[in-house]
Amino acid sequence: MNIREIAGLSPNYSKISREERNYAAILFAVLCFPDNAQRFLTKCGFNKDINSDFVIYFEYAYLRDLWSKIQDEETKKRIIRNKLKINNIDDILNQPLKEINKKFGVGGEPSSDFLQYPGKWSIAKYNNNFLDNDDFIKICKFKWSFNIKPDIVIHLDKDHAICIEAKYESGEGFYPGTDVEKKIFKDRGIIYVGQMELQKYMMQELLGVKTDFMFLVFNKETSTTHKVISWAEAFSFVKIDQMPEFTKDMIDNISKRA
Template structure:
């Protein structure tokens, strides 16, 4: 091994944890902390939530994908009818009568399912595509949904099956706290794909859908869960229209870190 490397040239001899800028890693540290020393209850008190953390329905989830997994869990015997009904009931498209009677292949084709439409089962909205798959001549729903308001609704529905909030605390089956953790990056917006951006621009749709507003739509409108939203950031100047903003320092200052591994304490010390 060479005696000279980037670390030696920079005279850097600290642990990586002192300079790590990966927000997922920091969110994972926070998730670990919430599972110990009654810290979940401490955090709930910080955001003004008095729900207990010891009920049978209590749970803490990292990279929450309830909507995706709920769809996957639909009874296989009746899945096509159930899935079609869910989509049409929530989207309420203007051509609902037509979509009720189409074949499975035609239904999936209408929403531009990728990699290609199935003729056997109704595909997840997470597989719908705005632009389709030109390589095999699959058109996206940009070409089948003409009305802009309806088009945006289909987009939000599709994106909701792909997003995964960083941490969600269920205080019951019907109530939760949704946490979006940020470090240096700003809040994301949809569409994020340049090709999809081009479609929005061509349609004259100027307004973009924020990451936090999409979470709100998923949690409350699609899952029916009464939710408090928290935007966890490094800089108190960062704000969200839909989420309560709290800094990492505020959070880590109220945690009980007794018996935490030194590595974890190293991480937390950067922000407390």
């Protein structure tokens, strides 16, 4: 006997899925019908028409993938010099690559050949190299920005976007994530950084994209910085009659959950 037989339960998984990413993926699929995208934007209060630079993304990691496109180390240094506004950044960047990598701390041996990916900078390692709290938190926010992936990002054009953070049950996430890092923050007396604040910093200050932010949740909460809509509302804004039955099952699940 398999587990489904023992339990006497073998529904199609679509009837019982509790996977947040799955529901976000279905919303993405629904929005891929152009009429739906337009409808959704209008209902959410964005009076913009869809043009040729309009793109919808699932799991948006622009900063990460842009970095991997950069070949020369001087450009990477220029990015850090301009965007990581900490004391003595010029002194740091004028050192050999290996010394720069050592300063920010990475897993394994610091490379002598290239400037290592800021997303891999290690808080526990650079903690001792930057005693000033303002500098320290700037480096943390910069580093985290390379790792975060908003669930769904709608680019109206290259310079304007809507960022949707979908939640199943958990609330807004906070950084840092690990015990060791949290202890470092507590010892320094620094408060944690919210997921939304970090997304804003990443989209607007680092990428230079003017962005509106939306929270997609079960139960309406209030937010001063974000438009909040429920899953049920989101799916009520669009036409799903062309979608396959199994997606309708899942839309049913999530719309009735609240």
